[in-house]
Amino acid sequence: MSNYKAHIMICSGTSCKASESENILEAFREEIEGHDGKFKVLKTGCFGFCAQGPIVKIYPDNVYYVKVKPEDVKEIVEKHLIKGEKVERLLYEDPKDRVKLVVHDEMEFYQKQYRIALRNCGFINPENIEEYIAFSGYEALGKVLTEMTPQDVVKIVKDSGLRGRGGGGFLTGLKWELAMKSPGTEKYIICNADEGDPGAFMDRSILEGDPHSVLEAMAIGGYAIGANKGIFYIRAEYPLAIERLKIAIRQAENEGLLGKNIFNSGFDFTIEIKLGAGAFVCGEETALIHSMEGLRGEPTKKPPFPSESGYKGMPTSVNNVETYANICPIILKGSKWFSSIGAENSKGTKVFALAGKVNNVGLVEVPMGTTLREIIFEIGGGITDGKKFKAVQTGGPSGGVITEADLDTPIDYESLKAIGSMMGSGGMIVMDEDNDMVEIAKFYLDFTQDESCGKCTPCRIGTKRMYEILERLTNLEGDMDDLQKLKDLGNMIKDTALCGLGQTAPNPVLSTMRYFPQEYEAYAKREKTKSYRIDAEKCIGCTACIRVCPVNCITGKVKEAHIIDESACIACGACFTACKFGAIIKP
Amino acid sequence: MYYTVLELTQENVEGGRNLKNAKGKFVDLDTKKLDREKIDELDEYIDSLEDQKGSLIHILHKGQSLFGYLPENLQIYISRKIDIPAAKVNGVVSFYSFFTQEPRGKHTISICMGTACFVNGSDKIFNELKRELNVENNKMTEDGLFTLKDIRCVGACGLAPVVMVDDQVYGHVKVSDVSEIIKKYREED
Numbered sequence A: 001m002s003n004y005k006a007h008i009m010i011c012s013g014t015s016c017k018a019s020e021s022e023n024i025l026e027a028f029r030e031e032i033e034g035h036d037g038k039f040k041v042l043k044t045g046c047f048g049f050c051a052q053g054p055i056v057k058i059y060p061d062n063v064y065y066v067k068v069k070p071e072d073v074k075e076i077v078e079k080h081l082i083k084g085e086k087v088e089r090l091l092y093e094d095p096k097d098r099v100k101l102v103v104h105d106e107m108e109f110y111q112k113q114y115r116i117a118l119r120n121c122g123f124i125n126p127e128n129i130e131e132y133i134a135f136s137g138y139e140a141l142g143k144v145l146t147e148m149t150p151q152d153v154v155k156i157v158k159d160s161g162l163r164g165r166g167g168g169g170f171l172t173g174l175k176w177e178l179a180m181k182s183p184g185t186e187k188y189i190i191c192n193a194d195e196g197d198p199g200a201f202m203d204r205s206i207l208e209g210d211p212h213s214v215l216e217a218m219a220i221g222g223y224a225i226g227a228n229k230g231i232f233y234i235r236a237e238y239p240l241a242i243e244r245l246k247i248a249i250r251q252a253e254n255e256g257l258l259g260k261n262i263f264n265s266g267f268d269f270t271i272e273i274k275l276g277a278g279a280f281v282c283g284e285e286t287a288l289i290h291s292m293e294g295l296r297g298e299p300t301k302k303p304p305f306p307s308e309s310g311y312k313g314m315p316t317s318v319n320n321v322e323t324y325a326n327i328c329p330i331i332l333k334g335s336k337w338f339s340s341i342g343a344e345n346s347k348g349t350k351v352f353a354l355a356g357k358v359n360n361v362g363l364v365e366v367p368m369g370t371t372l373r374e375i376i377f378e379i380g381g382g383i384t385d386g387k388k389f390k391a392v393q394t395g396g397p398s399g400g401v402i403t404e405a406d407l408d409t410p411i412d413y414e415s416l417k418a419i420g421s422m423m424g425s426g427g428m429i430v431m432d433e434d435n436d437m438v439e440i441a442k443f444y445l446d447f448t449q450d451e452s453c454g455k456c457t458p459c460r461i462g463t464k465r466m467y468e469i470l471e472r473l474t475n476l477e478g479d480m481d482d483l484q485k486l487k488d489l490g491n492m493i494k495d496t497a498l499c500g501l502g503q504t505a506p507n508p509v510l511s512t513m514r515y516f517p518q519e520y521e522a523y524a525k526r527e528k529t530k531s532y533r534i535d536a537e538k539c540i541g542c543t544a545c546i547r548v549c550p551v552n553c554i555t556g557k558v559k560e561a562h563i564i565d566e567s568a569c570i571a572c573g574a575c576f577t578a579c580k581f582g583a584i585i586k587p
Numbered sequence B: 001m002y003y004t005v006l007e008l009t010q011e012n013v014e015g016g017r018n019l020k021n022a023k024g025k026f027v028d029l030d031t032k033k034l035d036r037e038k039i040d041e042l043d044e045y046i047d048s049l050e051d052q053k054g055s056l057i058h059i060l061h062k063g064q065s066l067f068g069y070l071p072e073n074l075q076i077y078i079s080r081k082i083d084i085p086a087a088k089v090n091g092v093v094s095f096y097s098f099f100t101q102e103p104r105g106k107h108t109i110s111i112c113m114g115t116a117c118f119v120n121g122s123d124k125i126f127n128e129l130k131r132e133l134n135v136e137n138n139k140m141t142e143d144g145l146f147t148l149k150d151i152r153c154v155g156a157c158g159l160a161p162v163v164m165v166d167d168q169v170y171g172h173v174k175v176s177d178v179s180e181i182i183k184k185y186r187e188e189d
């Protein structure tokens, strides 16, 4: 990298791309033309700090610019790159003491993080294999193929204590051992990149930011279990990740790091991509295998487990993207190093997609055992608009809510389960005092009943019944009996559904009922109102609300208290946001 | 010659051969009406595949990208081409939400109903979109200009709530922004 005087790294993860990072890239390309190639513009994967995007980093100065706009580019080039002065106004400002910070390590967002899976994200150009190789890329594969037996690989992964990051938390080394020992003429190793949790983007960011780390680990896994074929199952909704994967596979093949006789070891390994088509249940491993065979993605009963009979009836290991992203460092640094990080029964780190009503929305990777409070209030910078924290949901539609009382719970598989939630794949949604927990539960249930594959009755009919009850409650047509019915149905579905989707679908409802019973009762007793109202005492008659109401249901004269026609109000909340005087009362 | 048959549901094709029991609307199954050029491209793609039956989902992706949607006659065409029963093809098409059997408007307006967007009020934006466009989810407006669609997390949660019109992302959308956004595209036409 040293021929260049400076490198300009631009985040091209989905979130920054959405906010114009492509145009910034173009603007830089134009601006630096005519500087004899002294500067180079690079696209990188997600830096993680999405709330501050688009982010531009300048190397080797290590300066971190936030919320950059295409029109800022000229100034960065003229001031920073040519004159060597920082552009103060684009530096990140610490929200606590308003001090401008230059390098990312100083920011609270990064300070508590520990990056293993995300080690290269934001540091390398994901479309260039040479940069990956410069950061120890393909060294682990070389070591495995030239110095280790498959048994050695299984042992080191087992000893590290790495557990699957896709949600189940099964020991990865043990899964590989089972597949290794299963007899079969052909075996398969699969990467599960279906990432169905709506509101999570960890796996996508890894694939967009560091695709080679996953390919390399799949080859290592293939060698361990005796598979010569790796298959990527990825959602069609992730076009950028698919594109980067294709590029990475091609580059690895050209370099001889995939294909025949890799590192002269006699080991052949190829990787193929299969596209999903938008079905949450396809993330479940047996359903995923059916979908890969071109069928409807319906789960089947386990056993047999895929490690005995999976793709095409052959021994198959299905592992998650983030799980793979941990493999190479374990091979290079050893199992002791890995198991020294994290908590008692949950080793290493976990990546979370922190989102919702939190200031620093983004990707965070923390050692297991970090508390939820640290993640939300230190790394996450607290709740937006100074509102009060209400709950946080982990585990997506399969998980549950966690309240203030449990915020000091350390993050590990067992502790989260004990408080009625779960680790899940890494979605972490923060809710504030304005969020209605019954509506949240209904939202998740709408998702799961919509995504139910319909194969077994408890899930297909049961979740629909639960949803109907919630509809009735929120329409103020329910009663107290409905609450008991909800609970009974939920527990019945948990006990009898065939696959993980159904077995966990009632969790969001049951956990919100457990922690927020009063909100359910308010609906059941029909004490809740549905429309917005105006507090005549506070209203000064500024007419701001009238102008934003999409259904024109607010009336009032200038400087007189306004009134909302409650029968016409669609509860859109626009007036609430518009009123500067706190005169609008939420339902 | 062309003919119409009942909707390609599992029940109709497998169980309900007796037309009296069949449910649904009549649909056009004439594969000759399909655009020749696009069919040639699809054929070329299918012929290049090793395992055609196992690649049904990929073939459907290709079909949808060529035709914009997967009409019944295209499903029949694919089923004959790779020798899989039409009901099975339709079973796969209807299982996956990415596939659509209805034509799309000129612009697709997608509202993110991922969790991060939902807790930031995307349901309210969704209602406003439905109202402003006078259309239901997954349907096309009468003038053929827009199709409204809910999607799950586009990965821009930092910008929640998010609306996408085709590939253009609008972040931090407020209820009062909706009519502005739509107006822009209406005026372009």
Ligand SMILES: Cc1cc2nc3c(=O)[nH]c(=O)nc-3n(C[C@H](O)[C@H](O)[C@H](O)COP(=O)(O)O)c2cc1C
Residues within 6 Å of the ligand: A163, A164, A165, A166, A167, A168, A169, A170, A172, A192, A193, A194, A195, A196, A197, A280, A281, A282, A283, A284, A285, A286, A318, A319, A320, A321, A323, A425, A499, A500, A501
């Ligand atoms: C309904 C359902 C959805 C799932 N979705 C995913 C997913 O999107 N990604 C994933 O890696 N695992 C998902 N899983 C877990 C997989 O079945 C499987 O356990 C995992 O891919 C194994 O990889 P790991 O051991 O590395 O975690 C899902 C499970 C269920 C029941």
Ligand code: SF4
Residues within 6 Å of the ligand: A281, A298, A299, A451, A452, A453, A454, A455, A456, A457, A459, A460, A497, A498, A499, A500, A501, A502, A503
């Ligand atoms: S629990 Fe639901 S998703 Fe799973 S097999 Fe049964 S119906 Fe399908």
Ligand code: SF4
Residues within 6 Å of the ligand: A532, A548, A549, A550, A551, A552, A553, A554, A564, A568, A569, A570, A571, A572, A573, A574, A575, A576
């Ligand atoms: S909530 Fe929406 S519809 Fe109801 S009064 Fe306010 S702006 Fe009008």
Ligand code: SF4
Residues within 6 Å of the ligand: A534, A538, A539, A540, A541, A542, A543, A544, A545, A546, A561, A562, A578, A579, A580, A581, A582, A583, A584
């Ligand atoms: S915006 Fe607030 S203060 Fe102004 S008229 Fe409406 S309710 Fe009254």
Ligand code: FES
Residues within 6 Å of the ligand: A198, A199, A200, B112, B113, B114, B115, B116, B117, B118, B152, B153, B154, B155, B156, B157, B158, B160, B161, B162
């Ligand atoms: S939930 Fe809408 S972008 Fe993630």
